[in-house]
Amino acid sequence: MALIEVKNVTKFYNSGEGQVTALGGVNLTVQKGEFLALMGDSGSGKSTLLSVIGALNPPTGGKVLIDDIDVYDLSSERRADFRSSYIGFVFQQFQLIQYLTVVENVMVPLAILNYNHKEQLEMAKKVLKKVGLENKMRRLPNQLSGGEQERVAIARAIVNEPPIILADEPTGSLDSKTGEGIMRLFQSLNREGLTIVMVTHNRENLKFVKRTVSMKDGLIKNQEN
């Protein structure tokens, strides 16, 4: 069953030097339970595609269907609700909230939902345990190593049990050993049933994924298995 369907998506940006084509007509289907790697040169449109799939960035043309929902047909507030329940993001710079502790950061996606504090705490503890950080819950992000921050970001992305994880170069700023640990974590999450789309530059990471897609100049170049 196709969980994500990207249909002929274009995205143009207007910059100082005229129009930039970030996506030039992308077609992509991702099945439920896939672990997909997006490769490609810098500026080829990987992040743009990820943000379009993540219901963050309305495309100039084309359609994005997730779970048969046309996400850009939704109003902006409904689309926020959609992100809350369908998508977990993991960003390259971890993007943790600096003034919240580890456990508070993980509870951020829950604060807008109908869970009481106790339930939120239980859910946060459960995922922190999964990423191996249950004993550093009260720290602030700047008191953690890069790999630990990445784990917090992953915990935050999965706490709400969304079906899809979108990750943009999650190992980009980690050393190879730490990066491998993170990839193993993603792999085990995928085995639990999560669908993962991940942008990566690192060929080493490809041994953990199920499928790789390469991009060039805003287009999908080839799909290897």
Next chain:
Amino acid sequence: MRLDSIAINSLKRRKTKLLFMVLGMVIAVGSVVALHSLTAAMNRELAATFDEIGANIIVKPNTADYAVSYGGVSIPSSGEEALLSSDDIIKINTIPNRDNIAFVAPKLLGMVEYQKEDVVLVGVDFQYELKLKKWWRFQGENPLAVNHLLLGSKVASKFNKQPGDKMKINDREFTVAAILEEQGSDEDGIIFAHILTAQEVLNKKNKVSFIEVAAYCTSCPIEQIIAEIEKALPHARVTALAEAVQLRQQTIDRLSNFAYFFSILVTLIGSVLIMLTMLSAVSERVSEIGIYRAMGYRRSNILEIILTEAAVIGLIGGALGYVLGISSSRLLAPIVAEMQISISWNPLVGVTVILFAVIIGILASVYPAVKASQIDPVEAFRFI
């Protein structure tokens, strides 16, 4: 965790910005509270004064070069002074509106020497003077006999006099009937004597320095009485004591107008300050807000976070501002108001002030909050 704890944590862990905004709020609220509690207290005090003195009329000759004063009237330090006469009392008592006059209290002011010291002697008609000075409290018996004296507290302590003691002034024997409690005014340095005796001692037979006329006054035609006395005594200046009160009222009115103007100004400046600080905070938090939006936060959730922060700033700023305002006005009252006024803590006013500060904080942050809520969620993908 709820959105308000996100807001509170955001404030707690970005203390300088919080401090800056709270400080602005405290100064604005504090100065407004101080100014208003000062003018309100002065108004209360004025009303109390007015109740006490009523609308009495002062009849006095036109003189200049004053040195000592009593009851709003001064006497010249030297040289010839114009004086009224005892006949004038009769003239006042026979004006057409005499039925509205409660009583007429003549006074004669002069300097006498006692134990080689100059002292102000004031001759009064004790029977009436005591009715005018309802607030006088004294120790001893009522000074009613012609050789009785009533001493101001400073005079009594200076010459070490007790009720019952004798005093010889200008070869005349007097008995100290009573000693006035400290008034904090000129009265403390005055010897009061019966007017007839004072006229003899000061060698001013039948003379009067000024006359105080007490009217029955809830509805009396004060202007008319003044006009009639002026007609009967062309050589005298007739003023209602109320005018002095009115003058003071005008000053206070001007002050409270200023207080209102100042409050509006300070509120505006404070609001703009908060708005600008909030705006700059929002622009520093673009990527953070993008993250919240990426995680499914609605625009309304972002609005709520920012406005909660504003409300907390208003709450802290308002509470501290109220405390600062009341404390500083209590400190400043004796200097600014030049009178004894009481400024007290009032929970109702406090709550109102805090509420007001919260509302101002929120209103000033509406625009920054709307800006924040419009931040594109894609911003979460951009990093430093």
